Amino acid sequence: MSKTLNNFSSIREKVSHGKITVDLTTSISKLSLRNPTVLASGILGSSYSLLKRVEDAGAGALTTKTITRDPREGYVNPVFVDLGYGYLNAIGLRNPGAEEFSKELSRATKNIQIPIITSIGGSKFEEFIFVAEKMLEAGCDALELNLSCPHVDGYGLDVGLDAKLTCEIIKQLKSVSSKPIFAKISLHQSQKNLLEKYINAGLDGITAINALKGLAISIEALSPILSNVIGGLSGPCIKPVALAIVYEIHREFPDIPIIGVGGIQSPEDAIEMILVGASAVGIGSAIVRKDLKIFMEIIDGIERFLLDNGFKSVKELIGYINRR
Amino acid sequence: MNIHDNLLGREWVDRQHFDCFSSKYVIGEVYEIRQLTQTIREYNARLKEDMEPVPGQFAMLWIPRVGEIPLSFADYSKQTARLIISRVGRVTSYIHENISKGSKILLRGPLGRGFTIHSKRSCLLIGGGYGLAPLYYLAKILKENNCRLKTLLGFKHSEDVFYVNEFGQVSEVHVSTEDGGKGFKGTVIDMLEKIFKEEESFDVVYACGREEMLMRVVQECVKRNIDVEISLERQIKCGLGICGSCSIEPLGLRVCRDGPVFKGDILLQIKESEIESDGEKICLRH
Numbered sequence: 135m136s137k138t139l140n141n142f143s144s145i146r147e148k149v150s151h152g153k154i155t156v157d158l159t160t161s162i163s164k165l166s167l168r169n170p171t172v173l174a175s176g177i178l179g180s181s182y183s184l185l186k187r188v189e190d191a192g193a194g195a196l197t198t199k200t201i202t203r204d205p206r207e208g209y210v211n212p213v214f215v216d217l218g219y220g221y222l223n224a225i226g227l228r229n230p231g232a233e234e235f236s237k238e239l240s241r242a243t244k245n246i247q248i249p250i251i252t253s254i255g256g257s258k259f260e261e262f263i264f265v266a267e268k269m270l271e272a273g274c275d276a277l278e279l280n281l282s283c284p285h286v287d288g289y290g291l292d293v294g295l296d297a298k299l300t301c302e303i304i305k306q307l308k309s310v311s312s313k314p315i316f317a318k319i320s321l322h323q324s325q326k327n328l329l330e331k332y333i334n335a336g337l338d339g340i341t342a343i344n345a346l347k348g349l350a351i352s353i354e355a356l357s358p359i360l361s362n363v364i365g366g367l368s369g370p371c372i373k374p375v376a377l378a379i380v381y382e383i384h385r386e387f388p389d390i391p392i393i394g395v396g397g398i399q400s401p402e403d404a405i406e407m408i409l410v411g412a413s414a415v416g417i418g419s420a421i422v423r424k425d426l427k428i429f430m431e432i433i434d435g436i437e438r439f440l441l442d443n444g445f446k447s448v449k450e451l452i453g454y455i456n457r458r
Numbered sequence: 459m460n461i462h463d464n465l466l467g468r469e470w471v472d473r474q475h476f477d478c479f480s481s482k483y484v485i486g487e488v489y490e491i492r493q494l495t496q497t498i499r500e501y502n503a504r505l506k507e508d509m510e511p512v513p514g515q516f517a518m519l520w521i522p523r524v525g526e527i528p529l530s531f532a533d534y535s536k537q538t539a540r541l542i543i544s545r546v547g548r549v550t551s552y553i554h555e556n557i558s559k560g561s562k563i564l565l566r567g568p569l570g571r572g573f574t575i576h577s578k579r580s581c582l583l584i585g586g587g588y589g590l591a592p593l594y595y596l597a598k599i600l601k602e603n604n605c606r607l608k609t610l611l612g613f614k615h616s617e618d619v620f621y622v623n624e625f626g627q628v629s630e631v632h633v634s635t636e637d638g639g640k641g642f643k644g645t646v647i648d649m650l651e652k653i654f655k656e657e658e659s660f661d662v663v664y665a666c667g668r669e670e671m672l673m674r675v676v677q678e679c680v681k682r683n684i685d686v687e688i689s690l691e692r693q694i695k696c697g698l699g700i701c702g703s704c705s706i707e708p709l710g711l712r713v714c715r716d717g718p719v720f721k722g723d724i725l726l727q728i729k730e731s732e733i734e735s736d737g738e739k740i741c742l743r744h
Contacts, residue, residue: 180702183710199702208703211518211526214696216482216566225701354485355522355564422698425715 156440157447158433160194162391162413163314163338165249165276167194169433170408170448174395174418175200175253175278175318175341180229182241189246191426192433194414196248197341198239200255200280202289203264205231209362215350220369220397221419222348224285224362227255232265236272243273251316255280257288262303270311277313279303282320282344284366294323301335308336316393320344324379326386333390340383341393341416343376368419373397377410384411384453399423401435408436411453483520483564484509486539488557494620497545498588499554503563505537513596514572514689514719517541517565518697521557525549528694530592530718531568539565542591569697570718572596573687577603579661582653583629584610584675586646586667587618592689593666594624601628608632608660610653612646612667615639647674660684665722676722686722 158169172195178184179198188196208228215222229235242250252274256262266277281294293299300317307315317332318341329340345366350359376396383392394412398404399420407415420428436448445451486503493499509517511531519541520526527549533540545554557563573596581600585593590611597607607629613619616639625631633641634649642649646667659682665675666689679686692704692713699715706713706728711720 177700178702178705181705181707181710183708184702184705184712187710208695211695212520214698214701216698218482223696223701225695228695228701228703352483352522352564354483354562355520357522359483359520361525419700421700425699 154441154446156437156445157449158437158440160413160448160452162195162393163276163316165195165251165314167414168248169194170404170412170414170436171195171429171432172251172393172395172414172416173197174416175251175280176223176225177418177421179253180235180238182238182245185242185250186246188426188429189248192429193417194248195251195275196242196246197251197253197278197416198235198274199229200227200253200283201229201232201235201265201269202227202255203232203261205229205234209360212359212361215359215365216422217350217369217371220367220371221422222350222360222365222367223345223419224360224365226362227280227283227286227289232268236268239269239272239274243275249275251276251278253278253280253318255283255286255289257293259299259302259306262293263306266307267310270313275313276316276338277307277311278316278318278341280344281317281323284320284345284347285362285364294319297328297331301331304332304335304337314338316341318342318344318395319379321346321375321379324382326382329383329387333387337390339391339393340387341395342379342383343372343396346372346375368396370397370399373399373403373406377406380407380412381410381456385456388453388456398432399428401432401439404432404436405439405451408448408451409454411456413452483566486563486565488559488561488563491557491559494542495618498620499543499545500532501541501543501553501557501563503539503541503565505539505565508537509534509539509565509568511568511595512572513575513599514592514687515568515570516592516697516714516718517567517569518694519553520564520566521549521552522564524552528569528697528714530689531595532591533595533598540595542588544588566697570714571716573664573689573719574662575599575603576605576662578605580606580659582608582610582660582663584612584646584650584663584665584667584671586612586665586671587614589667589689590621590625591666593664594621594628596664597625597628608653608658610634610646610649612649612671613640645671647671647678650675650678654678654682662687663722665689669725672722673725676725679722680726687719688722688725689718690720690725691718 160170173188175197208226252269254265316339345368348367380394391413394407395416404415484507486505490502516530532542609629612634663686672688695703699712704713
């Protein structure tokens with residue numbers, strides 16, 4: 135089997151090796167994925183052409199950048215720090231706004247075959263609903279509520295910790311659309327009672343975890359590095375946290391599909407995430423080191439793991455450790 | 459081969475490995491500053507660690523509590539970097555006013571992909587104004603690789619002219635000014651057309667400057683079937699190819715990661731006017 139991108143114009147779902155066939159497909163609520171890799175929100179998802187490029191790189195689904203009602207310039211540089219053991223970013227929810235992005239999304243939904251999850255953000259009920267309706271009109275396959283951005287006041291985490299507001303948003307969206315609604319949460323919202331409220335309001339799936347709140351200082355400059363001072367910590371250092379949260383959510387709510395995100399840099403990381411209960415894995419800052427070929431590396435690695443260990447499908451691995 | 463590998467060229471994708479690069483800040487100390495024109499200065503800094511950039515690659519220069527801007531290497535050797543900085547915005551004004559001999563600077567890089575370095579070829583370098591910066595380092599390296607060099611430098615006014623003597627040490631140089639005060643009277647494109655009319659041929663053309671100028675250079679080269687490489691500019695945020703701010707539409711190519719140096723023909727496929735209103739695709743100088 136060739137492992138290069140060259141002959142990868144149509145990404146395989148089932149792969150035969152002699153008599154053995156392994157099934158790489160997975161599903162998250164109503165979404166069917168050709169493989170369990172998902173472009174995480176905040177990464178490259180700001181235009182049709184970038185989304186298309188990630189589809190071509192092999193992804194099973196795409197999450198757009200978080201879209202807000204009005205355009206946001208984001209913060210001034212520096213917005214990104216490479217810590218060696220992880221990354222810190224405070225881009226500031228930079229996005230072209232709902233009106234402008236809906237044109238990009240319409241093009242994307244017409245020309246991209248894999249599911250597109252639109253990440254939406256806001257500081258008020260009305261803002262979330264406005265953005266959601268625009269994105270649904272443009273034909274996105276699912277919505278992901280950004281309830282956990284750690285570095286924009288009034289957005290993300292500030293909304294996510296308000297259970298009443300979040301539940302109202304979920305209920306309203308469920309009443310106007312049959313498309314799945316996911317919530318992207320962080321460490322701070324992983325308590326059982328909070329998630330229970332979201333799920334009772336109609337939430338279809340959980341994306342966990344968002345970047346953790348973080349800060350980087352340069353002692354040479356006697357200064358914080360990020361212009362916003364506070365940022366979101368991602369990359370390999372948050373993987374154990376992400377695994378723990380996904381494990382707990384899956385244990386408490388085994389019927390709720392989870393996109394496991396946080397420090398996935400290799401096929402092994404992805405397999406670990408699936409074993410603790412994720413139905414799919416989000417890929418984000420790994421692109422810094424490995425660029426877009428990370429998608430094929432993970433897909434090929436999962437396939438090899440299934441073959442080497444006698445599994446027939448990715449679905450058999452989901453939550454495997456909880457069942458033992 | 460997918461569409462982006464096609465656009466970039468297979469050999470292009472393989473040529474420079476970007477798996478292993480550093481994005482941590484390297485500390486440097488400014489040891490010499492030269493005023494090149496009224497608004498352009500050259501900063502020379504000794505670095506604590508080696509960066510070893512390829513000509514055309516860039517670094518992010520961080521000025522704590524002010525901002526961080528992308529700058530191409532105007533020259534580099536043995537832990538010594540040369541940066542050419544034009545006073546055009548908030549951060550560059552701050553640098554002109556506050557960075558002096560002995561000041562510490564912080565750089566992360568080298569980032570992106572640089573120019574293809576040929577040896578024993580006939581090369582034409584075309585620089586428009588402030589855009590000539592990466593071409594000087596390129597010229598030096600090409601010269602070391604036994605290339606035959608000709609450089610065309612275009613400026614608006616005679617008082618904008620700089621770096622002619624520097625280029626003169628490594629290349630044949632021709633200058634144009636639109637006011638005719640120095641060298642050829644006209645644009646660098648007029649000068650290029652004249653050279654092509656004289657039937658002079660080149661194996662490869664390298665160009666850097668304003669995008670309208672680059673477009674004309676590419677059109678002239680494509681007509682004559684000459685390889686051309688150009689360096690593009692967009693607003694760069696993360697510098698590592700993940701935030702999407704510097705994407706070239708509708709190609710989905712990232713200036714900071716897939717570029718800033720591209721094969722010239724991609725310029726003929728850029729159509730960005732339709733999404734310029736999102737504020738992301740407008741080229742912002744600092």
